[in-house]
Amino acid sequence: MRILVLGGDGFCGWPTALHLSDAGHDVTIVDNLSRRLIDEELGVQSMTPISTPEVRLAAWREVTGKQIDFVELDIAHDYDGLLEVLSTARPDAIVHFAEQRAAPYSMKSSWHKRYTVDNNVNATHNLLAAIVEAGIDPHVVHLGTMGVYGYGTAGVRIPEGYLRVGMEGADGETIETEILYPANPGSVYHMTKTLDQLLFAYYVKNDRLRVTDLHQGIVWGTQTTDTARDIRLINRFDYDGDYGTVLNRFLMESAVGHPLTVHGTGGQTRAFIHIQNTVQCIRLAIENPPEKGGRVRIFNQMTETHRVRDLAKLVANITGAEIAYVDNPRNEAPENELLVANDGLVGLGLSPLTLEQNLLDEVIDIAHKYVDRCDLAHIPSRSLWLKQTEPAETV
């Protein structure tokens, strides 16, 4: 298949592009390199030594003999460029990763809130409008987030995107229908993904586009079998307070001999998935497209859930690190359950890699190997959900 990977230079996008190319698909990456520019803004860098797009793509060609094309383009603000790419490439599938994807970054300041909303909404809407204008029929596979459901809904089983509800009819009777699962986002970033959902729902209804929305958990792991083939193909590892996930923070803290900093009680339950599973899920979604004329197909893209404090214990058990409890900079419930259905992707053939069995590799191959590239000052999250909140303790 002919596939565009929008945001194909990023943490999920890059290994996805390689995985799809390796599977025999004809891949073009479209990216404005905004993630690299944000590194410069924040004064940090990927702990792993990532190469430039040019070097990466040349290495892939050298190692595999396969060609991946690259178009540098800001799809949120260069609509004409996007329309041109779509009209020329006429792709069978488009993977849409081209959004600002960090909750703490989206909360840093008013500017960051506005950048995230403007960038993410216009990126998604430009894509949908351009598909209609170009008169093409690609399957759009979008990376959403488990965060659209919100972590605050205590003890509820989270289905895959839709909820059956009853509405009151004219004569008091109950009319049953399925609705998009009610959104309860926990940050401006997560909110933009709930806006995306409504954009997709409208264009699928009005213009009969085909869209799969993958509500992904927290991705862990750095390398896939493809990115591990050559040092020039290595994937990025973010450890800073804005882009680093809770697991990456723990890994770095243990690598430098600092206690693992758990926010609040650590009672927040999160969903996780390994990056190798992420790229498989996207390929599975692409190779099994939905029918035209239906609704948005939604899968929960996660394989396991853990409480943050249990995750800390898991890392502590492997590394011998201590655990320290600090104030939570986020405005969220201190404890929550998370029960998530993931039958869709498992049904298509996903076989989960677990943290329990695979975390040790990550500790040895990444955290300890590249610890010298880490700037300790950037580990804690300094983004505050509310103006009056105190920042998390400095490492």
Added chain:
Amino acid sequence: MRILVLGGDGFCGWPTALHLSDAGHDVTIVDNLSRRLIDEELGVQSMTPISTPEVRLAAWREVTGKQIDFVELDIAHDYDGLLEVLSTARPDAIVHFAEQRAAPYSMKSSWHKRYTVDNNVNATHNLLAAIVEAGIDPHVVHLGTMGVYGYGTAGVRIPEGYLRVGMEGADGETIETEILYPANPGSVYHMTKTLDQLLFAYYVKNDRLRVTDLHQGIVWGTQTTDTARDIRLINRFDYDGDYGTVLNRFLMESAVGHPLTVHGTGGQTRAFIHIQNTVQCIRLAIENPPEKGGRVRIFNQMTETHRVRDLAKLVANITGAEIAYVDNPRNEAPENELLVANDGLVGLGLSPLTLEQNLLDEVIDIAHKYVDRCDLAHIPSRSLWLKQTEPAETV
């Protein structure tokens, strides 16, 4: 109270500003005059001879002795200007009309879709972010639309914004909760109002802002008691295919001796409210603000519902016009019921003006009086919801 009226030069904004000023409030209009510029883009003008903002405001001062200030500003794209206005004025209430508000205009082309999304989302989000950054606590009163509910939900009683649903708990038990009523917008314009809802919900939850969202039906009528006080205060009347409502189309068609063009079977049921009631609703919402720390307060701002074909018959009975059925350019169900709760505003003191009793004034005072300013070529809607649809018949 000190009140900002964003979009205070438009069809609803202008009479609202006058009504609030007349009631003794200290009013400032903020507007980028985009509605006047869109008239130029479309090559049409208000059928009523509206004055410039400067002449309007001078006339209001002359007639009433009251001062309304005016700031020309694009709140969607001049955030710093908006922040400055909010920080200086420190308003008690902000009425937010500053959005592109025509469904057919939002569907004219890819550009118009993208303009509507970018303008409306950034206008609303800039406002919310600026309120937080300025550290003020105004009550935001937003003009939403009945269209967020969608007209397609057959025979359902539409409550005021929220729906009680049951979710499945961990042990199979039902957990009841109230959610934002599921959105089912019928155009890109209506979709932007569903995005607004999620923006409001997030900022009310995270930042404890106070927001009232008024889901308004189709507004009819042109003058209020304030705009009728001087010809220089007259309100706009849109009859063109993009901005003219179905009722205005019928009024103009009857005034020029053309059959009333009903789209499809005319079985679409719509909610209506007179402009005099609109301005009262907004004042009632402002003078009865919600408590801090709750959820977004939602009222349905409408007083009656009619099927489009019955509306045509009402106009035909008054004017003697014929009725003609033409193809529907919209992608919607041909027939729908609409049962709407409006207890909130009625409970605050709204007393409805009905079409049955007040339509004749509109025919005589507006449609017949200003018919010479009408350009017949602009009456039909030329916006197509789908590329392959045929445009509505030309008048």
